[in-house]
Amino acid sequence: MKNKLYLFLCFSLLGTLTRAQTTQTEFGKNRVQYHQEFKEWSMYESRNFITYWYGEARYVGQAVVQIAEFDFNEIQGMLEHRINDKIEIIVYKDLTDLKQSNIGSEEAFENTGGQTKIVGNKMFVYFNGDHKDLRRQIREGIASVYLNAMLFGSNLQEIVQNAVMMNLPAWFKDGLVGFVGEKWNAGLDDQLRDILLSGKYKDFDDIAEDYPKLAGHALWYFISENYGISTVSNLLYLTRINRSLDSGFLYVLGSSYPHVLESWEAFFKKRYEAEVANMREPEGLVKVKNKRNVPLTQLKISPDGTKIAYVANEIGRYKVWIQDVQTGERELVFKNGFRNAIQATDYNYPLLAWNPGGFQLAVIYEERDKIQFLTYDLQTRDKKIEPVPNQFQRWYSAEYINATDLVVSAAVRGQSDLFLYFTLNRQSRRLTNDFWDDLDASFVRVHGQRGILFASNRLDSLNQKMRLDTILPIANYDIFYLNLDDPDAEELVRVTHTPDVDERAPVGLDEKWFAFATNESGVYNRKTGYLEDYIHHFENVITFEDGTEMRLPADSVIAEVLDSAAYTQIKTIVRDTIYKTRAIHHFNSNFDRGLLSQSAALSTRRLATAFRRNGTIQFFVADPDPAAVVEPAYTAFRQQKIEDLTTTETPAPETEVPAQPAPEKPKENYSFQSGFEEPEPDTAKVDVDNYLFQSEFDETEIPLTQTEVTPETDEPNLTIQQQLTWRPEYANNANNKKVHDFRPGRITPYRLKFRTDYVTTQLDNSILFDGLSNYGGVPNDFGYPPAGILFKTNFKDLFEDYEFEAGIRVPTSFNGAEYFVVYKDKKNRFDKQIAFYRRRLRFSNQLLNPLPPTQMRPPTPATDRLEEEIVLGQYQLRYPIDVFRSFRGTTTLRFDNSRQLATDDFAVGQGQRKLQHLGFRLEYVFDNTVDVALNIKNGTRYKVYAEFLKSFDLSFTDGIDLNKGHMFVMGLDARHYQRFWKHSILAIRVAGSSSFGTEKVLYMVGGTDNWLFPKMNTDIPRPDPGNGEFVYQSVATNARGFDMNIRNGNSFALTNIEIRMPIFRYLFRQTQSAFLRNFQLVGFFDAATAWQGLSPFDDESPLNTFVNSNNAVTVRVNFFRDPVVFGYGGGVRTVLFGYFVRLDYARGIETRTLQSPKIHFSIGLDF
Template sequence: MVRKFIRLVQVIALTICFLGLSAKMNAQTYKVEFGKNRIQYKYFDWSYFASENFEVYFYDGGRDIAYKTIEYLEGEFSRITETIGQLPYAKIRVFLYNSIIDKQQSNVGVNAGDFTIGGQTDFIQSQLELAYSGDYSSFKTKAVYSVTEMLIEEMLYGGNIAEMFQSSFTNSIPLWFTGGIARYVSRGWDSESDDAVREYVATTTEDKFIKLTPEMNILLGQSIWNYIAQKNGQRTISNILNLARIIRNEENSIERTLDTPYEQFMREWRLYYSEANTLLKESYVEPDVDNIVSGKNREDYHYTSVKFSPDGKFLAYSAMSQGQFKVIVRNLGSEEEKEIFAGGLKLINQETDRNYPILSWADSTTLGVIYAEEGSNILAVKRLGTKGEQKIRIPLLSKIQSFDFKDGGRLAVMTGSINNVPDAFVYNLVRGQVQKISDDKFDERDVSFYPGSNQIVFISNRSTDSVFVSGPDKLEAVEMNQFNVYGYDIDYPDSSFRRMTNALAVAKQPLNIDGDKILYISDQQGIYNLYRYSLSDSTSVQITNFLYGIKQYDFNYDLGKVAFISNFDGKDGVFVQDLNVNASMFSPVTPRRALQVARILAERRRERLGEQYDQLDSVNSQTVSPIEVKSPLQQLDSLKAGAINTEEYEFEIETKVDTRNYQFEQPATDRGVNNRSFLSIYQNANNENSIQGPSPYENRFQTDNVITTFVIDELRSVSQLLEIEMNDYLENHRFRGGILIPLSFNSGYDIYGEYEYLKNRVDISASYHRKSLVRIDQATFLNQRFNKNTFQLGFAYPFNHKLRAEFNPFITETRYIDRDIRLLIPANNPSQFIPEITSDYIGFNSALVYDNTIVTGINLHQGTRAKVRYESHFKMNSDAVSFNNLELDVRHYYRLNKAIYLAGRAYFGTYFGDAPKKYLLGGVDNWAFNSTESSNAEVNPLDFQTLFDNSDVLFHQFTNLRGYNYNTFQGRNVLTFSGEIRFPINQLLSNADLKSNFLKNLQFVGFYDIGSAWNDLSPFKDKNNLNTEEIRNEGSPFSAVINNFSNPWLQSTGVGVRTMLFGFFSRVDVSFPIRNFETLNPKVQLSFGYDF
């Protein structure tokens, strides 16, 4: 026992020695075996605009929105940086995509978050990717959110090299803290956050958010930052953030800044929102749980659309999760549900379009589904009761926000964007043509047909009903707080749209139900509820009073039922219930809404007072100024941009100055100076906001990460691994190089370098790897060096985000050098001695790789990984001998519940050909104080002797099996299976927000391993290589074959502990080996790195 304790102390001391060489450990292995794919469906030719603080990159079709974006972000820069108290370390690079579909083709962060490299320190860059959202108002919010999020990440985790290395050792800041402040800066106190916190404080007493979805974490975090700003002022926000940057603890930073214990702060936060909503509960009602049709939503689906069939027999709704979606149709009579369509890909660490899929019925049995596939917008037309569906690629539109079939399904209306300009469109499915309904720079949303008519109703933030007004030229001028209902008849183009509502609120999803009544949802009272507008008397009336806002809805007039999506237990839920559309009610305004309206009105009043008006008098003189008259409904290719209709021309009237009654203009005061800090004023003092460009994108490289860690090599013991990875801004070009140096300095080394070109669909790579192994034994004068040099080209073709094929031709050279000094004496040097042998090979390896796993925690995955790999070495000279290799590796990870995981791995490998190599079974990766078995075979694969060329050791592979030493079994074939059950403590403890790295990453595992290695006779046969011995006496013509009935399978079972120890993810396994049907003494193995 004392000896074991001493050895444990030695291990801890060894770990501390390497602490200075290690950073955040994402995996202690330098072999990347799997990985996700990004597919490029189009070519991106980038250019950029540059300003004082930003570079905004764009490609075809994105020039106009890029200019508006850089202009808008420059205007918001002072507000953002002053609020959070952080300036960027460099000019912020914004890569602007025309749609989320295009952004999903980016290579940036393709394997981020996975366990791939050990000792990795990521370099935080002043860079972000931003996808246009489809309309200007939501894009403004998204742009500010993305910039704020990037600055927060740079503030907390990077900036300079010292801070990046420091952040690698510390705990990460929770999402509610970082994402919450980004959302608060971009949105303030909005209805979605208000809904979330209203439900949360009413239904739970927990103040830890670790069990909640990422979306709920961000929404509740937003409410916390709003509470801080309301109670303590906005300048408190920067103080808290800067203290969190120093002490790396969000709770202590809040506690010290506000001088309030964190527990008390959270109680006061809860009380603040509870008291604010006490009166609301008396006037509002919660959706009836009995009316929910989507269940408890244990998979955390985001429901995107809900639609009744025209005859009222069916209800269709769509559920999205991480890019994958399904469409479910519910028979309202039998209450049976069936999944009729599914699509999408599970996207890891990528933005997904939460608006897709969009549903609309063409008739009572035909459903249309709009979604994204292979870089395009697709309309799938699915007929109930039949197999398959018709898929139509929608032309021109890069983003679709809404669509609705006209009865019969031959015509549809849509809102979306072309060249990043939001408009309403008519889509003729028969001809495949798209026509514009609107042609301006206002935001159009949520379009639908009147029943049995070509009249449409839609939502817009236009300030006028005229079709001739082009709309705001700058994003700053885009209206975000006022969206109203408009109507139009596409058969009779007019000079104006019909404005139906005029409220200082955001209306959504208008639906004409009987020719006169139009339903829509609005946040007029602070919570999105249903309203009814009557065309006959032009009045609007509230008809529902739900406590939690309606996100999507549909109404069937014949059934008198409404289906809607709303909050349920912190997640989305689909409800169906009766609705009296003739009802009328009035609900009180929420405190949030009252404050918002007051601020909007105050801001508008300040704007009016700050405007400068020209004091002009009308005189009879006129000057000519043309205005272009636009057709409200035009075919996209019918007019060229900027063309003037000379047949119809109008002139503006310009008045002359009346010098007899002239008044000098009063200079407008700078309304922001009084409320701005010195930092804000200083930033803008010399900033003329001049925008330069566009300029072509040039490949400029930056350091992405640095790896400094150690590897316990099976042949060379403890080795230091140093690696650096560089790439261009878009990660289309990647350079990776490294060196592995044993600490003994006389055991050899590894050097490798790789270049990858990922810009097109076929990924191309070139690499060089040199492995050197030295064996020195002064007692026996052994001094041998074995070198292997490999030059390889690589080609990878991704079929989708989960599956790819690889083909890699290579040239390999091995060299054996015997440096035994005794061989320099002629008498000791036999004539056949060759001090140096070089073997040259040419060959290839090909693989099929599947990976749909997602990271759910440290050392935890969900999903499946599989790889089939074939490799051939063909000899190029007389000293080389050809051989081949085939391997299959399958790993599956299953989540039993929120805190228990099953993991299984099956591995098979075989060498064959003229000179097959060996698999050495036993041991684990990075095993401290490892042991190696002496081989019972005729030729020990790990034996090194003078005059004996054992270059095969450069190709032998060690295969893991816990509870045994290295090389317990060996053979040219191997088969293993490992099963684990994993218990992460952080997830087992309900709402445990553990701060200690040791406890936060603590896991207990139970495992079972089984495997065998053999040459010719399979262990599945009664007679095999492991239980059969041949006895032969030298000089005797007789021999005997004896079956010793040994079990050809090595087995082990046991338990283990995993945790982060001194910056390293460490494993301790207590194994009970089972060999020859006998359980042996337990074996303790300490190793570093993640499990399979």
Template sequence: MGQYKIYLYDTKTQEHKRILKNEHRLNQITDYSYPLLSWHPSGDVLAIILEEHGEIWFMYYFVSTDEYEINKLIYFDKIIDFSYSKNGQKFVFSAVVKGQTDIFVHNLKDHTNTRITNDIADDLYPRFAADGRQIVFSSNRDSDTLYNKVKKRGERLKGIKQPKLQKELDIFVYDYSKPFSLIRITNTPNINEKKAFEISERKFLYLSDKNGIVNRRIANFDSTILAIDTMIHYRYVSSNFPMSNYPRNIKEHDISNELYAEIVKINGSDKIFTRPLLKDENHFNQNVKNTEQRNLKNEKFEKIKNIENIKKRAKNQKKNFEINSDNKINLDSLILDIRDYTFEMEKNGKNISFIFDSLTRLSNIRKYKLPKHQIYETSFYTNKIVNQIDFSFLNFSYQTFTGGAVYFNPGGNILLKIGVNDLFEDYRLTGGVRFSGNFDSNEYLISLEDLKKRIDKNYIFHRQTFLISNANTVEKVFTHELFYILKYPFDQVKSLRGTLSLRNDKMVRLSTDILNLNEDDKYKNWSGIKLEYIFDNIIHKSLNIYNGLRFKIFAEAYKELPSKINKNFFEKKGNLFVVGGDFRHYQKIHRDIIFASRFAFSGSFGSSPLIFYLGSVDNWINLSAAVPTFNNSVEIDYSKNYAYQTLGTNMRGFSQNIRNGSNFAVINTEFRIPIIRYFAKRPINSSFLYNLQIIAFGDLGGAWTGLSPWTSENAYDNQTLIVDPITVIVDNDRNPIVGGFGFGFRSKLLGYFVRTDWAWGVENAMILPHIFYLSLSLDF
């Protein structure tokens, strides 16, 4: 429904405080029907009606103690409006039940509900009147009879008769002493009247669009004696007068004691005004003129009314029409001579066309047959097809530790991806294939999502192959993974996600020489569990331009399984634990210019930890032979028995592995300016120009082993030089924290979001030569 806040304003001190804030800002149509507010007559309790997760809650806020009390309202689909009685022991409300909008009264002593109306008419904005003996409300009913009450009274009605409906609202009064009929205050078929309050005996203040703009009016009603037999029969008469003449609509109004409050939109924003309550219509003597739109609407209404009157007269004449018995038709004159006849259309060379009533003609041709009811059977249809050049993996996961080799990037490849949904979008099936140019690193993915219930289920099979090379060996790695993912959404922005996984890595040593030829294949099997809490409250302004906050906190645990089932199956194997988080905030500067910031961290521990290579960006396409993708000059501690490796990004200005370790943390900041769109004064048809952004960025981060970045456990602090029989260990005194800054461009080109960055790294207080990055990815 969108984020809402409730403020309490003190008219004496002119100070306000926020007493309630709920929900989130969402990029969707806002539901302004909640929350509903009403003051208790004591003035110390503010009643609030809220809706959360499809349930209605009644909340009390106690002003003196600043405390809350909340109860659940059941049996109702939606509450439209409510108000307290004068003694505060009841409140009357308009509610939707099974598609009907009716009036109810809730007794606060015994918590019971009394239904006042029960028909198809919309009964809205109820208020108590006459010290609780009456209820004034607005309705689109055309009758003042409550047929549901007549039914209960035992009249000769076989079923509950429903009132006729009109387009606009009129004001009615329900009297507890006369529960079978209503008192009609206004009768204006072409005018809306709503939100009536009793300001004195038989005098009501309400909102009306009689002149085309919603203004205040006063209605007086009285009774005269109509007839006297065994009892006195009264006839009610009413008159109404204008009480305001604003050029803008009054959106809301309310009264309290001798004060009147209203909300009016001025200069694009809603303003609250309070004024002394005028109860005498003679105090207002302005001439209220109709708007041009109201005059046109009145003319149209009169034309429709005249047409309806003509139809009624024609219908009455048709009932009174009698056929003259003297003008009988001789049936013998209709006998046709089949040897001598002429069609009507052949007479005088004229073509005669017969015009029939379309409804009569269709009804005579055939009657519409309703289709046969059938049980729905799940069937799928194509929802998405992707066929393009791609530079990334179908499913990113940790890669097997290569002992210092370049972190693998698949490079250019052909991606084919297809997705199908069922009719109700309860199930989604996705399959993908990535064909590599060297045919050594193909990838396959198949995913089935079950979205039928609140907990979403996802089943994934992923197969990946690629080559890794060291100084003397080349290995081909076959990775097979199974995932079972459960997603539980708390609301539209918060969710909890759990993942169970099985992974098999097969490493085949290629026979580059006789030693590698004799090497056996290696197998690694891992089982894992992952738990994530996700908060995503961003508003997508445009591509790569967001407002709001999103973050993810996760924890992972992996256990190595034996490659063979034998007596050593339950022997202790390697384990890996990973925790981390990623926080991103997008602050609007002006229009579509934003300041984006990110803080990401992660750490691993266990007998077979995960190593993070700090440096570069995701999906980096390195076009320069002078700049290595991976920095081999930075030492890696092989004794740590690393199981997997991954990147710690973004750290622009460096190649991969400027720092490494089992922990990493980075801070990224960017100014994003959609330069063309910001200054353009006309629509931009080019997608490239519309999404073109200039970026200024700064990065700061580090990777380390141990609890602190400044411990002596970091392998990159030392450099080992071996010249037999001498071994020299050089202390490099490297600062674990590095940084980078620069500028770049972003835009959409040929269907891809392309990022270009020119970055200068800062290491040990020295600015390094710039590095150019070309990558295909969104955000950071």
């Protein structure tokens, strides 16, 4: 006993700061592959990264390579840390494909006690149409890899340094990753302003509990602004070294951790309260029923302005509503999806678009990775669904331009461009084709012409086919205008030109005015404007004698351009006036919260807007005057940013033009994207607008000086725009950083690479492979695996499509061993699994076949020894319906062999007991649970299964004999976890199973899962193993307050009800002690029964019958036992020596009699 205790303590220490879980019933979630594009992957190795992509994600992959290398040195310098290995980036073309990836799937056995996780350097990014957001993902991914390397250390250090990450609050890492991922901006500032001014949170810790990333980002921003950017890396280093957040703050900042938090709160509250005093609340609130505070998106107002349509999206389960603005009555138009709390919610879909007639609403959604176009008729309530052609990877916005056609912003081959989509024939026409991002497309009418306003991060106004080279599309967004009635135009109208400001969400108000959102004041406010024509420049049109024409700038010297022969052929020279379109706009609002989205009714000029106020999305409908000029209040953050820009570079002027500017010939600015030879002089029409070329030069191209020419004739009452001489610094040239030269020749096909994902050494007594034990060939008191030392490891390929898992478990009594090997193939829609399991154990036992009373065994000092061997092979096929639901079919081939060891001459002749079975099992599994804390889940999971086993006899001499027994097994295991009081849960479990046929399973009720010191109740009779009716046995838990076998039979049913309350989470917000952090008080109630036959209440049940016989007389005694037993009590749960341990004090009720108390000590999580 002392040796066992010693081993228990030793191997508990090996699993420090880890946990063990029960594996009685395997549930698990799924990843579903809807297409075959994942079969072929490509890879590209650059200086610091290895990037992988597939199929049509090639252009996204190229952008990822260049952006990652572009930002790498900055992030490395910020964190002041280096890693030796290259970071691996896995690129997906959209969020839907990322969700189909197998990376991060659950293990076959969830028992992770003592796990030594080999921290990987993989990061995953996807394209959502916005390269700025793609850049944020890349930067956050790099920061996460670096932080894991800094805080976890190498593999040899992890057992010690594991504690650091577990004890740090969530905001520490999440906030630092966000801080590195993107600078503090107007959007983040607006979110924090709303949270702090809502009055719902009293301090930083309260905010960090609900918004760890935002709160952490704000704190790191506050520290960097007030203490310097270098303090970030210093604080990170000392926190890791001292393993204490408090000491890190004190040593680096000179202030205690609580004092810094108080300063942070005072800093931002003072700032925000002063800001909103000069701002206004939006008008025209439309009340929307939203008791559960579900995110509301896609606000669209009907063409007549009387209705709004919107989407309520509850973590993937979305509903489309139409609501009357005046009465508030609403109608459910469409619902789809399912709640998914384990993967990122896709708020991009569904998209909404009102038909100009106002009687139809288009709903564009995605189902099984296919875009669907649904049309809902408000009059007939009819729905029509058509698929969108597969060329589109994803739609980002859609708006009708007439009754049948739409303008959409969509991704094709990894580029977000503009298209016209024709619903009658499902054809499309491309409007832009370049690597810039084109989003928020909105239809407008200007001077009787059709056009599109959209947001883009392009640096020029040319509409030409372009491929990514050396200029990255990571600049801020401006608004552009595209004239649909001039499809051959190669130039767009630039509405705004603000390199340090974002403009989004343009909408047309009427045939003159339009509006868009801008964060120029630090809060997303509304600007309104209109387009007008102006004189851009003059040209000389030269006609020659042969009828040909040539255009030259009006200030050019013709004699210097033409040779003498050509000069003599000039017939006429005419001065031509070149007109272009420009935008005039001004501020039209001064909101106290940032404008999230807006939609306009063209016929009424009504505007619907969405804001986040007090943590809730609110809708407003108003009739703003677009001509009104409103001066917004600039936030403190924006004012500081303007000051910073003023000290570092010339401030960028607005594109708004004075009423009567002096005529001036524009100056030219050139930059180039690709190398070229000196061009020949062009005699065709000369466009003197700014050109943008992508290339790298040692010196900046200097524009030629132009001579100003005054017009000689009277011109219309128009103004000539003064060309801005200020040239914005391109995003990729900031701080003279060089863009990686992407070389397509370096792209190579991906080949399988396997690596170890984890190595486990732990104390374990969980049941593997469904836990059916040989009933007739084991000791009578055997029912649960003895505690053993489990060694387990696995190997996975990079994408975790293929996995090998192997392990061995040796009991602490060292009387045998268990081995298993599992291979998984999850590459395609059907998941495959092949498993092999072998167990060999030896016991001290009586003879297998009891001797007749007349036969006396000779006295011997030897002890009878029994050896049991199980060899099992499984092949499983899974068909995942979605993330939570799946069908599973398993084929099992099992061989059981129990034999008496030759401890003496008498035991030699006892023979052996062999069982051979072929089984088929079908399961339906549902699992949407979420682990919110250790042993605390939310959600529901259940399994329904049926199994058929056929016994046979296979030998080399006699062949195969199928004339044996058979068995049917049916069962259910359902569990629900309901949260209450914020941190606690009510857990309910219902389980049952029944076996029937010529062979059966004996279920023994009693005890708990993973009971370390199980006891067997010998007072309850069990069937005679010699009659062959029961071939397997299994333990049915929980039935606390009783030993195992308080009831038995070929069927069982039980229910467990638990309340789990992490008491110290109510007393302390944060604690570094794993013992206190995971300490839980538990109250429980169990009810269970097992029986033979059809009913547990049968009077002839063996439970109520006792038979005693000799050669002359047989006595049969019937008495009453209540078939159902009850147990209740309380317990505690916590982490001790790195293991999750359970201690329960229970009282049982049997046949209406209260039993003596029992103590159950177990390891592993509850059900």
